[in-house]
Amino acid sequence: xxxxxxxxLPLNVPAGPTxxxxxxxxxxxxxxxxxxxxxxxxxxxxxxxxxxxxACLLLHDVRAAxxxxxxxxxxxxxxxxxxxxxxxxxxVPSDFTAGRVRALAPDGAVPTVVGNGIELPEPAPPAAxxxxxxLHTGHLEPRKNLDVxxxxxxxLPPERRPDLVLVGRDAGSARHLQQLAARLGIARSLxxxxxxxxxxxxxxxxxxxxxxxxxxxxxxxxxxxxxxxxGRPTLVAAAGxxxxxxxxxxxxxxxxxxxxxxxxxxxxxxxAATAAPARxxxxxxxxxxxxxxxxxxxxxxxxxxxNC
Numbered sequence: 001x002x003x004x005x006x007x008x009l010p011l012n013v014p015a016g017p018t019x020x021x022x023x024x025x026x027x028x029x030x031x032x033x034x035x036x037x038x039x040x041x042x043x044x045x046x047x048x049x050x051x052x053x054x055a056c057l058l059l060h061d062v063r064a065a066x067x068x069x070x071x072x073x074x075x076x077x078x079x080x081x082x083x084x085x086x087x088x089x090x091x092v093p094s095d096f097t098a099g100r101v102r103a104l105a106p107d108g109a110v111p112t113v114v115g116n117g118i119e120l121p122e123p124a125p126p127a128a129x130x131x132x133x134x135l136h137t138g139h140l141e142p143r144k145n146l147d148v149x150x151x152x153x154x155x156l157p158p159e160r161r162p163d164l165v166l167v168g169r170d171a172g173s174a175r176h177l178q179q180l181a182a183r184l185g186i187a188r189s190l191x192x193x194x195x196x197x198x199x200x201x202x203x204x205x206x207x208x209x210x211x212x213x214x215x216x217x218x219x220x221x222x223x224x225x226x227x228x229x230x231g232r233p234t235l236v237a238a239a240g241x242x243x244x245x246x247x248x249x250x251x252x253x254x255x256x257x258x259x260x261x262x263x264x265x266x267x268x269x270x271x272a273a274t275a276a277p278a279r280x281x282x283x284x285x286x287x288x289x290x291x292x293x294x295x296x297x298x299x300x301x302x303x304x305x306x307n308c
Contacts, residue, residue: 166191
């Protein structure tokens with residue numbers, strides 16, 4: 001009888017805290033990889049576990065090593081360097097993240113850029129009537145820099161002010177944003193919707209006046225890409241990977257210049273429908289099939305290299 005290994009093998013590895021995940025990986029991964037007869041491990045978290053097969057380290061960003069999390073920066077950088085040294089391949093989603101990896105883990109670290117992807121939706125209908133609304137999707141946390149959008153809205157007269165709709169998990173900033181909106185006198189313009197189903201988010205994006213991504217640090221910026229895919233005006237901070245993602249199809253703004261954001265938001269009221277095809281064309285550069293093929297090439301290149 002021919003033995004066929006299982007195609008998948010669920011493991012009880014907790015997402016956090018980090019020490020619990022690492023301990024579970026050390027105990028559960030080796031026998032699971034042997035049972036699967038795996039020849040490559042694809043892993044997206046730090047630290048990278050030690051295995052008897054080549055490992056592909058997927059790094060969306062290195063914000064912990066850049067001091068953007070509660071991890072001590074020295075500790076995060078040590079784990080980044082040691083993990084990159086053990087990896088047979090390092091894959092990142094943008095030139096920005098690749099540059100940060102080379103700067104922080106310079107000992108032979110050569111990241112491969114494989115961008116995120118998107119499925120292009122059908123062309124969107126016109127934006128909602130009246131002043132409409134701005135849409136932001138993503139966790140509500142300080143690095144998302146949403147204060148600048150609230151300050152910008154406060155600079156606009158009420159008759160020209162759109163609402164701001166926030167979709168995503170509260171990671172500690174929702175109350176602060178609601179309090180700030182109240183102090184600025186625009187509490188009625190802020191709508192915190194929480195986590196919504198994908199279909200609801202897509203519907204909101206399709207009819208938004210504009211999509212705003214003011215984050216000061218992004219390893220890629222999928223929310224901006226989704227805005228372009230819907231043909232909506234997309235305003236992003238000139239920071240992290242965001243300018244590379246939107247190219248000339250989006251509007252890049254100084255992260256902390258509320259007046260510049262106010263002018264850009266005001267200009268979206270007269271957005272020309274003829275601009276939508278160029279935005280969708282930009283988004284079409286980032287689709288999943290070529291990204292999947294590129295990642296498969298990386299896996300094949302490191303397969304059967306032996307212990308790394």
